[in-house]
Amino acid sequence: MADPGDEHAGRTGPDANRPLPGTDGTGSRLGGLADWGKTTWIVGLALALTGLGWWYAQQAVESATAERFHAESFRLQGMITQRMRGQETVLWGGVAMMNGSEHVSREEWATYVASLGLMERWPGVAGFGWATPTDPSDVVERAGADEAPGPERLEATVTFLEPGNEQNERAIGADLAADPSLREALGRARDTGRTVASAIVESGAGGPEDQRWFALVAPVYERSVDLDDVDDRRAALLGWVYTSLGLDNLTGQRAARQAGPIDIELYHGDEAGPATLLYDHDPSMPATAGDRLTRQITVGGPEQAWTMAFRAGPGFATTADALPTVVGVAGLLITGLLLFVVGSYRWFHGRATELVATRTAELEASNDELGRRSELLQAQTIELQRSNDELRQFARVVSHDLQAPLRTMASYSSLVTSTYQDRLEGDGQRWLAYISSAAKRQSGLIRDLLQFMSLDRLNGEPDRVDLNDVMDAIARDLSSLFVAESAGLTVERLPVVAGDAGQLQRLIGNLVHNAVRHRRPGVPAQVVVGAAPIPTDDDGGGPGTGSAGDDATWRIHVRDNGPGIDPELRERVFEVFHQPDPASSTGTGMGLAICRKIVRAHGGEIGVVPTADGGSEFWFTLPTAPAPAGGDAGAGDGAGGGDGDRGDDGPVDGGGSESEAGTRGRTRSRRPTVPVGVVAEEQR
């Protein structure tokens, strides 16, 4: 995760040390650590729960398995014990038969054995026989003497052996005592008078030949003889009844089948060891001592003990025993899933945090940029203001200090001319006039330049300006010019517009002045000033109605009968210092440029079009003044009445009269032609 602090480090400006609200870098860093801690906790807890679940499942399964094993082993134990007891009983049956009659024939023995159903009821029993000592008198042993030399002289000849199959037939007549295990068992049975199990017989006569076996041996003594000690028994011994049991299927198919994956080991005596092993149900099963699912028990008395060992094999565990594994795997899966979810969350959270940090940094950068620009703008505004102030100061200096010398030149030239008139030659007077006119011309130029410079915008809010009043003032100002040029002026009804009265007077005055001055040689100028509303979409009134809506625009024109303007020059006449005819001009060349500036400052347009008779029509547009409450946005009503007495003095020229006569019928309050000549004469 990117460190937000680094993002902040690059920041400059007054806010550099103050992080934005909610984006505190330290906070998110600590939050990240806490999140890692949480993740660890969650995963750890999940693992612990998994382990606990696995352990409990293991315990439950183990205890259930152990119970099952014990139940099974007890059942097997019972089965085997019963079997052994049964064998013993059968054996004692044989003993009883031998005791019960003087002489038992082989047939009687065979009948008895057959009646037992030996093979069917006692699987594993290979034979049921009668062995007799060859020479009982030889078997005289000293008391307490070592057994080892004793059995050397012991012989037990197999007399009967049923069932009478081939291998049992072969065994008849063989010496049972030839095998050490059998000899020991025979001797012990003889000496104790009890049933004795032999150790395993690896290969010996009297039993099955194809497998290892052992024998249960019971002694038969002479009747009515006291059997108080070993010597009595040895002396009274008639023979032994024995059964041979093959070890391969000792427990029988049934027991083996029911044992299942439990290994059964049967030992001879009370010790479990390879030497005493009688039966091993599944020799492939490892004899791991100490296993929990192992049980060992010794049954029987001190004379004859059996040791049984039960051991659960790998197959003993059922499918239910897989529960701990299932629990563990499921727990690990869930933990992994949890880790994945938490990791994903953390990743997305990290991404989001990064994104937020990036966006915040970008925003700050853009804010800084904005701030810088704002400062720059402010600085530029201040600079502009200062520059404007300087310009104003400059204009002031120019208007006063540059004008003063020019005025001095002009006035002193004229003073010399008037004072020394009689002493100056014609040339001298003319030359002084040059000085004077040049000074005056430059003075006018400076004045126009200053005005041009100051006309970029309106000074304050626009006023309601009645152009009829403006025209009155212009007519008065230019009256002497009109007289001098014998010019005529016709003023039609003019609207009230929004603007600066002084500037509008200068605008129209300039146009009228130009119209008078730029005349055809020998033809007196005829100037017509008029206006018409420009219809707009929402303006119902057409041209000539004399009124327009609030949003309407007026087109005001100053028309002359002059020589017209070359089409190529129509746009250039509004440029600064443009003089269409420098030789004949007395102007500064700035008049129309000032006009254009004034119109533009009022939000209008200006242009010039030729008239039908070859003259020029200068036109410009102005917005209508918003109507005052109850007022008339159209032409000033007082204009006609106020100027009426002057109008009554009579027009100066016929052209104006014609125009007046032609329009009077349509507009009642239309202004009359201004009789400039008469006014001028009155002023003189």
Next chain:
Amino acid sequence: MSGSRDEGERPTVLLVEDSPADAELAVIAIRQARPEVAVEVVNSGEAALRYLYHDGEHADAPTPDLMLLDFNLPGRSGVEVLELVKSDEALRAIPVVMFSNSNAGSDVASAYRHHANAYLLKPMEYADIKESLTALLAFWLDWVCSPAADRVGPAV
């Protein structure tokens, strides 16, 4: 024309003008138009105030009947002098006519805001100078009433 004044006492005009050429031109024009008018010329605003307050060499100078004040003066400007004169109870009645090389709207407005009696653009032609001064003197010296006891109106 000067009948309202004591015999032998000439009306006085105080001309405040820093340009010697302009000052001389005005003096010439006044002499030609009204030879009986005494013209006192000072070339700065400070000098004008010293004159009005009878300071130093002007201890015995008469209070002017009319002040012709150049708008553009070095040091104390014409408008400042005007302001001081018009804010002084004793001097307020003296008509002050401002002369300027500029007819810029702000200049004119500033002059009238400080109670100038008139504002004139200095003419270019000597003839116009003479004409304007003649009319000016005739108006202020002959026709206008002054609170001073010996100036009670036109002598008709």
